[in-house]
Amino acid sequence: MGDWKRSHYCGDISAADIGREVCLMGWVQRRRDHGGLIFIDLRDREGISQLALDPDRDPAAHSKAEQVRNEFVLAARGVVSARPEGTVNAKMKTGEVEVEVRELRILNSAQTPPFMIDEFTEVAENIRLKHRYLDLRRAPLQRNLILRHLASKTVRRHLDDQGFIEIETPVLTKSTPEGARDYLVPSRVTPGTFFALPQSPQLFKQLLMVSGFDRYYQIVKCFRDEDLRADRQPEFTQIDCELSFVDRDQIIGIMESMIAEVFKATLNLEISLPMPRLSCAEAMTRFGVDNPDLRFDLELVELSNQVEKSGFKVFADVVAKGGIVKGLNAKGCSGLSRKEIDDLTEFVKIYGAKGLAYVKVQEDGSWQSPIAKFFTAEEIAAIDRALQAAPGDLLLFVADSFRIANESLGRLRGHLGNKLGLIGEGVYRFAWITDFPLLEWDQESRRHVAVHHPFTAPVEEDLALLDSDPGKVRAQAYDLVLNGSEIGGGSIRIHDQQTQKKMFSLLGIDAEEAEEKFGFLLSALEYGAPPHGGIAFGLDRLVMILTGSDSIRDVIAFPKTQKATCLLSGAPDQVDSKQLRELSIRTARPPQ
């Protein structure tokens, strides 16, 4: 660069700078060589400016420009000038002006990149990931990561304003039972033992409350060794918060105003507060899932009463055995083809449903359906009434256990919302989901498991039920759902040792194991633990929604593939046998 100093970002020069001498540095987006005149579009993170090189005016700069290729790194000194009449480019932010280059320096050359650094070229994701540093040069990912920064910055400012203190917690910590599979790190100093990477800083932030920090937050990496999805990476970032001497509503109030500020700062959107709330039970009843997408209706209706005495054995038997029948009215969809309905049937089978019954409501209001013949006129009228059926509608039914009927039809609801175009662009619908059950019976392990986590406090008036009917106990837990995606969740925590011990025992963790795995927490609870609670938001998911991304990978600088590998660095990889010896590690199976 010599003694040259950049004066402006490429995207930042405008008509106000006409006549000014500038120095730009950036990458060659494009060179247009007219034999005489050469134009170069120079790009940096803020945008693109056109360099004009005239052989008559500056022959030295012009001849240097002849060697330039895409993605070369240039420094250009010159004068901002108005483009001649008729050559203004209205599509460009800087399209009114150009830089008449007086001096040009090639700061670095570049190989032809494996794909074009532009917005027009679609590239397979494995190639993008292998050359991630080039993909990150492209405008969409630049935009996403800059917006992510803006979101983080807003969160920090808001929480600081609210008296939160940012405190770091260990990344090398202790593996504890419950929850996701841990990533483990062997200890060299204590052979045969392992650290775990945190699934969340849960216990440490509670200990910080015991320490009296009162309001803590951290934007922090968390690690879960589970299979990946479009919205799940093995390492992800949480906005992690914990507060003392507050109740659920205070936490919700602080957090929803934080989220509203993030929307204001990133999308310039006003979110109306307070955000709506739904009990978990109501969400299940109306939408079949505990993370409903509220951007469209298509509500589910339970029809067990209407069909339990019907001649349609599939429905009647399910109800007789304690299951339920639920229906949903796909308004105006009676025109769906047999193939399309078969596809919907396949869709619900993914979630364990055995089938999908359907009714097309004809012009005269009568049913066209394989199951119509099993129902009396009264039953048909009752079902029509419950579903508010009208000519042209398509009624869909699933009969199964409570869990499967709700989940399969609830997922189908989401699928139809997309397929039928019921979801408007730029619409954001929040809901706090509250009153989750504390515990859930797990068939496989024949025990109760925590719905949220083992440190969640029961609703006070349900405390007595802990002994008599633990499945009925509600938790002081809450999730924030946005457009059908869970973007955050938290709870009021247990702050007395006796309740915490009882909770462990309900989860089938005996006193000895509780002491071994969670002894440090149990001890801390004895030394004046304040009432406290908190929440954690998935920053990646939030930014995914803010940027309209289909994949979490598009909001993470260096993401992993579905097989949890990094195509850029080649991680994970074998290590030197000396490293393994030092760690007292021997592998049972060679890598394939």
Place this chain on the structure above:
RNA sequence: GGGGCUGUAGUAGAGUCGGUUACAACGCCGGCCUGUCACGCCGGAGGUCGCGGGUUCGAGUCCCGUCAGCCCCGCCA
């Protein structure tokens, strides 16, 4: 662990019923061009059809396996 989709020049695609030398575009290289802006025109180079096996006189195409990427189920307190 399971279900599904995809894989053809650097990139993204076409390739019919199995049949000659695998196409055109963008990019790349060379030439021409003094107001373009995803510049234009002319010419050129570039292929282990993911990999392995099988069927066949003959496979990019059919079959089996395998690898990789993606979507989903399970899993994710």
